[in-house]
Structures are given as C-alpha cells and as structure tokens.
Amino acid sequence: MKAGAKNGRKAGWRKAYEAAQKRDDGIETSTISGIPVEPLYTEEDLAGISEELPGEYPYKRGIHASGYRGRLWTMRQFSGFATAAETNRRYHYLLRNGQTGLSVAFDMPTLMGQDSDAPTSRGEVGHCGVAIDSLADMETLFEGIPLGQISTSMTINSPAAILLAMYLAVAEKQGVPFADVSGTLQNDILKEYIAQKEYIFPPEPSMRLVVDSIEYCAREVPRWNSVSISGYHIREAGSTAVQELAFTLADGFAYVDACIERGLDVDSFTPRLSFFFDAHIDFFEEIAKFRAARRIWARHLRERYGARDPRSLMLRFHAQTAGVSLTAQQPEVNVARTALEALAAVLGGTNSLHTNAMDEVLALPTDRSARIALRTQQVIAFETGVANTVDPLGGSYFVESLTRTMEEQAEAYFKRIDELGGVIPAIERGFFQKEIADSAFQYQKELEQKRRIVVGVNDFQVDDEEDLEILRIDRSQEEGQVKRIADVRRTRDERRWRDSLTKLEKAARGRDNLMPYILDSVRAYATEGEIMDTLKSVFGVYVEEAVI
Amino acid sequence: MALRIVMAKLGLDGHDRGVKIVARALRDAGFEVIYTGLRQTPEMVVDAALQEDAQVIGLSIHSGAHMTLIPRVMDVLKEKQAEDLMVFAGGIVPDEDIEKLKKLGVAEVFTPGTPLQEIVDYLRAKFPGETAAV
Numbered sequence: 001m002k003a004g005a006k007n008g009r010k011a012g013w014r015k016a017y018e019a020a021q022k023r024d025d026g027i028e029t030s031t032i033s034g035i036p037v038e039p040l041y042t043e044e045d046l047a048g049i050s051e052e053l054p055g056e057y058p059y060k061r062g063i064h065a066s067g068y069r070g071r072l073w074t075m076r077q078f079s080g081f082a083t084a085a086e087t088n089r090r091y092h093y094l095l096r097n098g099q100t101g102l103s104v105a106f107d108m109p110t111l112m113g114q115d116s117d118a119p120t121s122r123g124e125v126g127h128c129g130v131a132i133d134s135l136a137d138m139e140t141l142f143e144g145i146p147l148g149q150i151s152t153s154m155t156i157n158s159p160a161a162i163l164l165a166m167y168l169a170v171a172e173k174q175g176v177p178f179a180d181v182s183g184t185l186q187n188d189i190l191k192e193y194i195a196q197k198e199y200i201f202p203p204e205p206s207m208r209l210v211v212d213s214i215e216y217c218a219r220e221v222p223r224w225n226s227v228s229i230s231g232y233h234i235r236e237a238g239s240t241a242v243q244e245l246a247f248t249l250a251d252g253f254a255y256v257d258a259c260i261e262r263g264l265d266v267d268s269f270t271p272r273l274s275f276f277f278d279a280h281i282d283f284f285e286e287i288a289k290f291r292a293a294r295r296i297w298a299r300h301l302r303e304r305y306g307a308r309d310p311r312s313l314m315l316r317f318h319a320q321t322a323g324v325s326l327t328a329q330q331p332e333v334n335v336a337r338t339a340l341e342a343l344a345a346v347l348g349g350t351n352s353l354h355t356n357a358m359d360e361v362l363a364l365p366t367d368r369s370a371r372i373a374l375r376t377q378q379v380i381a382f383e384t385g386v387a388n389t390v391d392p393l394g395g396s397y398f399v400e401s402l403t404r405t406m407e408e409q410a411e412a413y414f415k416r417i418d419e420l421g422g423v424i425p426a427i428e429r430g431f432f433q434k435e436i437a438d439s440a441f442q443y444q445k446e447l448e449q450k451r452r453i454v455v456g457v458n459d460f461q462v463d464d465e466e467d468l469e470i471l472r473i474d475r476s477q478e479e480g481q482v483k484r485i486a487d488v489r490r491t492r493d494e495r496r497w498r499d500s501l502t503k504l505e506k507a508a509r510g511r512d513n514l515m516p517y518i519l520d521s522v523r524a525y526a527t528e529g530e531i532m533d534t535l536k537s538v539f540g541v542y543v544e545e546a547v548i
Numbered sequence: 549m550a551l552r553i554v555m556a557k558l559g560l561d562g563h564d565r566g567v568k569i570v571a572r573a574l575r576d577a578g579f580e581v582i583y584t585g586l587r588q589t590p591e592m593v594v595d596a597a598l599q600e601d602a603q604v605i606g607l608s609i610h611s612g613a614h615m616t617l618i619p620r621v622m623d624v625l626k627e628k629q630a631e632d633l634m635v636f637a638g639g640i641v642p643d644e645d646i647e648k649l650k651k652l653g654v655a656e657v658f659t660p661g662t663p664l665q666e667i668v669d670y671l672r673a674k675f676p677g678e679t680a681a682v
Binding site for chain 2: 089108109112113120121122123124127128197198236237238242288327328329361362363367373399437441444446447454455457458468470473543546547548
C-alpha cells in the first residue's frame with residue numbers, strides 16, 4: 001500500500017476513534033510506570049526498528065535461536081524455611097514434583113550475616129527462610145541431593161562469599177569436583193544499598209568481596225553464575241519498570257568496571273553474570289522490559305567494553321512474579337495475577353522462573369500453595385502453546401515501540417548516573433533511594449485516587465473474607481537451631497578454627513583474594529557470624545542516612 | 549501543636565517501602581514524623597520516642613518476628629513508665645496475632661492494602677486538636 005493511502009486510512013481510524021464513546025472511569029491508560037499508551041499502534045511505530053532474529057546480536061528476540069523449542073525455562077521455586085532438615089524435606093518434595101532446579105531462601109539472621117544465637121536474631125530464626133549458621137547446617141540442607149547434577153540458586157548478598165564457600169565444601173564432601181558444580185549466587189550488593197537494604201560493610205570492601213568471588217569462580221568454579229544482578233528488589237521497593245531496568249543494568253556495568261579494574265579480561269567473567277527481574281502485572285510493559293534489557297546489555301558489552309565472546313553479550317535472566325502485586329484481600333485471586341505475570345516473563349523470554357504462591361503476602365507458602373504455583377508454570381509450558389514460537393510478540397507494533405521507549409528511557413538514566421559520578425557515588429547521595437521512594441508514593445496516591453485499580457483492595461472488595469490456612473513457624477525451631485550451633489562450637493577442632501579466622505583477618509587487611517581463606521574457615525566449621533565479625537573488624541559497617 | 553510520631557522499622561528485614569510511604573503521608577497530613585531508619589531494636593525505638601518527645605510510635609515489620617519484637621516494645625514502654633505513648637503497627641501480621649497484639653496494648657495494626665487516608669483519619673480521631681492544620 002502506498003504511504004499516502006496508509007496515512008489516509010490511519011486518519012480515518014483516528015476520526016472514528018475520536019467520535020466513538022469511550023469509557024469514563026478515570027482509570028489511567030498509561031503503563032504502571034507512567035509511559036503513555038496510545039489506543040492504537042501501526043506500522044508507522046516500527047520506523048527505524050530493524051528486523052532482528054533470535055540468537056543474533058543484540059538478542060532482543062532471545063539469546064537462543066531455538067527459543068523454548070530448544071529448552072524450556074528452568075522452573076525454579078525459591079524456597080526455604082525453619083531448619084535445614086525441614087527445608088531439605090521440601091526440596092526433595094519439589095524435585096519429586098518436577099521442579100528442575102533448587103533455590104534457597106535464607107532467614108533474616110543468615111541474610112544479615114549473624115548467627116541464630118545472636119541477641120538480635122531472637123524471633124527471626126527460620127521465619128523468612130532457612131537458618132544456616134555453619135557448614136553442618138549446609139550439609140543437612142543438601143543431604144541426599146547430588147550437587148554435581150542439580151543446579152542451585154542462593155539468594156544471599158552481604159555474606160554471599162561465605163554461603164558459596166559452604167556450598168563448595170558440601171560438594172567437596174560429596175566428592176563432586178568444583179568444575180562440575182553449577183548454580184547461581186545472588187551476590188548483588190549494589191542493589192542492597194539501593195533497595196533491599198541488607199548491606200553490612202561499606203560499599204568499597206563489599207565490592208571487593210564481589211570481585212573476589214567473581215574472580216575465584218571464573219578460575220575454579222567455571223559453571224557457577226557468580227552474580228545475579230537483581231532488579232527484583234528495586235522493583236519491589238516501589239520503582240517503575242524503567243527504573244528497575246536502568247538501575248539494574250547500571251549495577252551490572254558497575255560490576256564489569258570493577259572487575260576490569262582488578263585486571264580481569266572482560267570475556268573471562270561476563271558470561272557468568274546473570275540477571276534477575278521482576279515480572280509485574282502490567283503485561284506488555286514487562287515483556288518490553290525483558291526485550292530491552294537484552295538489547296542494552298549486548299550493545300554496551302560489545303561497544304563500550306569490547307567483549308568478543310557471544311556469551312558475554314547474552315543477557316540471561318531469572319524472573320519472579322511480583323510479590324508486591326499480591327493482595328492479602330481475597331488471596332486466591334493471586335493465582336490469577338501470578339499466572340499473568342508468569343506469562344509475561346515467558347513471552348519476554350525468561351530463562352528461569354519463580355511463580356509466587358497465593359499466600360506469600362500472608363506468610364511463607366504451604367505445600368499446597370507452593371504446588372499450585374509450580375503447576376501454574378507447567379500449565380503455561382505444556383497447555384497454552386505459547387512456548388512453541390520464539391518471541392511470538394516480535395514485530396508487534398505496540399511491543400516493539402514500547403521496547404524502544406524503555407531502552408531510550410534507560411539510556412537517559414545511565415546518563416544521569418554517570419553525571420553523578422557512577423553507581424556508588426549515586427548511592428551515597430541517595431539518588432536511587434529517592435527515585436524509588438518517589439515512584440512508590442506516586443503509585444500509592446494513584447491507588448488512593450482510584451486512578452489505578454487493585455481488585456479486592458480499592459475496588460471489588462468483599463465484606464466477609466475467608467481465612468486461608470497459612471504456614472506457621474514453630475518457635476521451638478529457634479531453640480533447636482540455637483542448640484545446634486552450640487554443638488558445632490563444642491565439637492569442632494578449636495585450633496584449626498582459630499587459625500583459619502586469624503589468617504582470614506590478615507588476608508582481609510591485605511589484597512589477596514579472600515575466597516580461599518573463607519573456604520578454609522568454613523571447612524573448620526567457623527560460623528557465618530564469626531566469619532562476618534572477623535571481616536567487620538577490618539571493613540567496618542555501613543549506616544544509611546534515614547530519609548523519607 | 550502537631551502530633552509527634554516516631555516511625556521505625558523493627559527487626560532485621562529491610563522492606564521499607566511501606567513505612568516510607570506511610571511516613572510521607574502522615575507528614576503530608578500535617579503530623580511531625582521522625583523516621584528512625586532500619587534495624588531498630590525495641591529499646592532503640594522507645595529511646596527515640598522518649599528523646600523526641602513523641603506521643604505515638606509507628607512500627608513496621610515484615611519479617612515474621614512481630615510476636616517477639618512488638619511485645620518487647622510494650623514491655624520496654626512499661627519499664628520506662630511510658631505506657632501513655634500510643635503504639636500502632638503495620639506490615640504482614642496474621643489476624644490472630646493482631647488480636648494478641650491488641651490485648652498487649654497495641655492500639656491498631658494496619659495490614660497491607662490499608663488506604664493511607666484511613667491511617668491519617670485514625671490518628672486524627674485519636675488525637676483531636678493536636679494535628680497541625682493541613
């Protein structure tokens with residue numbers, strides 16, 4: 001069709017659209033992040049967007065030529081609660097039910113690098129995840145699970161190097177060579193300062209630990225993904241999709257910069273950096289975000305950092321449906337929300353996926369709710385047919401246009417971050433924290449004004465809510481864990497333990513890679529808290545200025 | 549005089565989206581809000597409230613440790629003879645725990661999805677005349 005005729009038809013449509021009666025409910029038509037959405041997209045919106053193919057640079061349409069025809073995404077349900085023994089039972093249960101990888105959730109004391117018997121751990125042990133204090137707990141956690149055959153993801157940040165060392169020590173005991181161990185360590189400290197706030201040391205020594213583990217893995221544990229650069233927490237803290245995209249990739253570039261500064265070759269470690277995004281409820285915006293992320297990473301790695309290995313350019317990511325989108329009201333409806341969010345992640349080409357259980361807004365999931373969450377992924381994979389076509393939304397006028405907009409807006413953020421001197425100076429000035437808090441407040445206001453609807457919360461409420469059965473963590477678990485740590489302290493080789501920590505402290509004061517020292521301390525059954533305290537005595541602790 | 553409210557994140561978790569939104573809304577409503585930041589122990593929170601001469605303490609907790617930490621706040625208030633301070637809480641707290649906390653003297657627990665205006669109205673009703681004009 002000639003351009004003139006096309007324009008004529010579009011003008012005709014515009015007229016008909018303007019004349020038509022439209023819904024007058026005051027509900028926003030922009031994306032959840034505030035990107036304006038047109039009522040119609042046409043071929044015109046594809047101007048300047050060249051055709052791309054999956055498996056080809058810059059990988060907007062996916063990193064594999066075969067998409068999900070080659071291999072489905074990994075169904076990886078994050079789970080962990082109470083004690084190592086209890087969680088080990090849940091892992092065996094999930095593996096029996098068709099889950100294909102493990103993902104460990106740690107409790108708050110473990111995440112904060114303190115032992116279960118520390119005074120401030122009271123009431124927190126085993127609540128948000130599993131309590132791990134020493135190698136003894138880690139041995140129990142993976143009992144009967146062959147670490148050479150299963151891959152494990154561990155969501156831990158400040159003490160990440162210690163938990164990695166414990167995992168490797170378990171592999172060692174199973175007789176599995178480090179070269180056969182595979183998995184992912186979250187190990188993304190920058191987003192802790194930005195959003196999740198589980199920092200311990202100041203940014204500089206924290207970055208050293210991250211680079212130490214990247215360097216160590218590149219050399220000794222080649223199948224291990226050393227950092228999972230995470231937007232999830234940034235989003236859950238209230239950011240927009242664009243902020244999630246931009247801040248996460250900026251963090252990724254900051255890690256690349258730090259490793260290059262250490263003297264590492266860019267292609268020696270970037271293939272093992274992976275990403276972790278939120279799959280939120282605004283369907284198309286999320287799909288566009290995932291596609292834009294792949295393009296941005298590939299372009300920057302090639303053009304800015306000179307990476308040559310195609311694997312360095314390929315952004316691989318895990319997605320989790322949005323916990324923040326779930327409601328305590330009419331919680332069964334969360335199954336529907338999660339299914340739609342999971343579908344967006346799949347249509348965006350996720351490599352791995354966690355679907356939230358409907359009760360996660362109330363407590364940790366029960367066996368039943370955890371199973372429904374996994375079944376949701378299986379329905380998408382095996383019933384809906386969406387996995388049969390690679391990047392099925394490629395070429396969609398709307399999705400392509402939105403992908404481009406997200407990319408442009410992310411680039412604008414990169415500029416601002418550069419102007420602030422980079423990610424760490426921007427953290428120290430509270431830039432990210434303020435951007436996120438502003439977005440969170442803005443969204444809450446839109447909810448209060450009913451410009452956005454959350455079913456069951458600000459519309460479609462019911463008076464009589466039925467109670468959902470929830471998982472409760474027995475307080476006696478805490479006492480049991482405290483007793484176990486006392487046993488470890490009593491039975492370990494005192495001299496070997498003390499030597500290992502002395503050497504670690506000395507190394508921390510110098511410039512050696514700390515991973516071998518941490519591994520030795522772990523083998524000597526030093527507890528997580530003891531190792532962290534040793535490092536704190538050298539590195540100090542970080543305190544954030546409290547701003548609202 | 550404006551009502552003075554100390555807002556605090558109790559316990560180890562760093563989920564501060566909720567507490568920050570509520571703190572901003574209360575400030576915008578004309579209250580004087582002092583936000584203590586993350587990882588406060590019960591003792592730290594009570595000390596901050598006494599030092600700031602606050603009438604209200606707002607506690608946020610998402611880690612599941614509420615039944616350990618909030619009762620401890622109430623105990624510390626008793627020990628310091630500051631039981632006249634009003635305590636409200638917000639976060640992921642199951643219904644049956646809300647009942648228990650109220651028996652211990654917690655004035656109200658706001659769960660996820662509570663409109664901000666409801667919290668503002670609640671405080672205005674509890675402290676008529678002490679709120680600055682908006």
